[in-house]
Amino acid sequence: MQERKKIYFASDFHLGVPTYEKSREREDRVVRWLDFIKSDAAEVYLIGDIFDFWFEYKTVVPKGYIRLLGKLAELADSGIKLTFFKGNHDMWMFDYFEKELGATIISNEKIIEHNGKRLYIHHGDGLGPGDSFYKMLKNFFRSSVCQWLFARLHPNLGIGIADKWSRGSRIANDKKEEFLGEENEWLAIYSKELLQKEHFDYFIYGHRHLPLDIKLSASSRYINIGEWIHFNSYAVFDGDNVELKYFEKENL
Ligand SMILES: [Mn+2]
Helix, strand or coil, rough: CCCCCEEEEEEECEEEECCHHHHHHHHHHHHHHHHCCCEEEEEEECCCCCCCEEECCCCCCCCHHHHHHHHHHHHCCCCCCCEEECCCCCEEEECHHHHCCCCCCCECCEEECCCEEEEEECCCCCCCCHHHHHHHHHHCCCCCCCCHHHHHHCCCHHHHHHHHHCCCCCHHHCCCCCCCCCHHCHHHHHHHHHHHHHCCCCEEEEECCCCEEEEEEEEEEEEEEEECCCEEEEECCCCCCCEEEEHHHHCC
């Protein structure tokens, strides 16, 4: 077997929308991707919006996603380390994946260092200039009061409301994002600000739903890992370089 040394990054599968069938197709693709990478993966980072909606009650989790969860369990049991980031769609992950998959759950950013390379990783929501309404909403949704109140609703009602809401999102309606020019890419702006204070070789985000690889300085790049409705895009770090890649591009 090949030596396991790579770190893989993917996000924004948005499983659950727009229909069960479409979501299953995507879930099957993600499972094929996990099979494809498992022989040389040391770690897999799922950096948010894996589920279009997720909420964990004390004793109940949402139905579905059984193939993905089974495959992740297989990888975890074979020694691959899993890290989940909370996205804006699935911020209500608590300890289920920690308990079942031995995964680490990250709420905000995570900085990793390998071979002298520094990587800054974040889902990408609520960063950079503007968007103060969203930032406020995010604080409220993440508050224990809000979570406690939501958990008091019967799951059929709570998840029912959430499903209705998420079906209105751009991604659920098959909208492809467009590049706005480097000067308008807020995550590039935010990354450049961070670079003033400390060095990072790579910034890796999701959330933008657009695969991007932008040079920020002579030794820093901003990689956005896109989404899996139109792109099947992911990134891989081999200990030296981060590369943006596409899975089963011929089927898109
Ligand atoms: Mn997303």
